[in-house]
Amino acid sequence: MNLEFYKYWVLILIPISLVLLYTSIRGIKNEIPEEEREYLDPVPRRLRKIWPLVNLVSFYIGERLPVEWLVRYQKSLVKAGLNYVMSPAQYFSLQLTSATLMASMATFLSMMLGAYDYLYTVFGAAIGYVMPMMSVRDIRVKRQKDLVRSLPIYLDFLTLSTQAGLNISGAIMQSVDKGPESPMKVEFRKYLRDLRAGMSRDDGLRTMAERLDIAEINAFVSAVIQAEKTGASVGNTLKIQSDQRRIERFQKAEKLAMQAPVKLIFPLVVFIFPTTFIVIFFPIAMKLMEAL
Numbered sequence: 001m002n003l004e005f006y007k008y009w010v011l012i013l014i015p016i017s018l019v020l021l022y023t024s025i026r027g028i029k030n031e032i033p034e035e036e037r038e039y040l041d042p043v044p045r046r047l048r049k050i051w052p053l054v055n056l057v058s059f060y061i062g063e064r065l066p067v068e069w070l071v072r073y074q075k076s077l078v079k080a081g082l083n084y085v086m087s088p089a090q091y092f093s094l095q096l097t098s099a100t101l102m103a104s105m106a107t108f109l110s111m112m113l114g115a116y117d118y119l120y121t122v123f124g125a126a127i128g129y130v131m132p133m134m135s136v137r138d139i140r141v142k143r144q145k146d147l148v149r150s151l152p153i154y155l156d157f158l159t160l161s162t163q164a165g166l167n168i169s170g171a172i173m174q175s176v177d178k179g180p181e182s183p184m185k186v187e188f189r190k191y192l193r194d195l196r197a198g199m200s201r202d203d204g205l206r207t208m209a210e211r212l213d214i215a216e217i218n219a220f221v222s223a224v225i226q227a228e229k230t231g232a233s234v235g236n237t238l239k240i241q242s243d244q245r246r247i248e249r250f251q252k253a254e255k256l257a258m259q260a261p262v263k264l265i266f267p268l269v270v271f272i273f274p275t276t277f278i279v280i281f282f283p284i285a286m287k288l289m290e291a292l
Contacts, residue, residue: 041085057096069092077091080140103121143183148249150180154185155220162234168234176192191205
């Protein structure tokens with residue numbers, strides 16, 4: 001009788017708990033304001049499924065984060081070109097969400113295998129927390145390489161435009177209209193947007209240099225500003241910068257070509273040479289064993 005009584009109450013309480021859980025989740029969802037992404041870049045496809053969780057965490061902890069953290073995250077996102085994809089608070093929330101999901105997955109898999117240990121949970125949380133940072137770093141490194149690679153092309157556009165009689169702002173506008181798609185084109189668009197907002201040409205160039213923090217871009221900006229202040233020919237200055245960037249790129253290619261044989265020594269010694277010796281000497285060893 002008691003067992004039937006408990007079963008009866010369990011059958012009643014399970015639907016009630018599910019309804020309460022659904023109601024609480026719906027209430028939490030309604031409290032979070034809808035994100036306006038009309039003027040933002042789309043969320044990457046691999047993040048769309050967990051993006052509601054990211055917004056949920058960001059809504060509750062975003063205002064409690066220290067300002068120093070937000071500034072550091074903002075600089076990292078700007079260098080990676082992701083500042084129009086997510087905010088610093090969403091970036092930190094993505095780390096927490098990823099850590100929670102990875103820790104839950106590690107715990108579930110270890111329990112399924114019958115070898116649960118809290119170290120697996122900690123290790124999974126650490127990996128999940130670091131994964132967004134590694135992704136942003138890889139995107140930043142790739143973007144910086146693309147910027148340096150496309151800079152000489154845009155310097156040629158600027159040189160032709162300034163030698164034709166345009167100022168640096170008009171030359172940048174022409175290079176944006178005629179130049180190939182690249183991160184450098186996006187940065188020049190941001191520079192033109194700053195000019196329309198009322199910023200001076202020198203301040204706009206300095207802002208772009210500070211935003212990117214790349215040695216080649218800093219040299220280009222410094223040379224242009226110095227040429228305009230001293231009254232020198234901006235076209236000749238840009239031509240010198242373009243030639244210098246090409247020389248540097250060729251020197252980097254030579255350096256990488258010279259480093260290739262050194263980097264190949266380890267895989268040759270560890271993987272290729274032993275396999276080659278086995279293939280060559282195994283038949284000889286078998287024949288010697290048969291003869292002896």
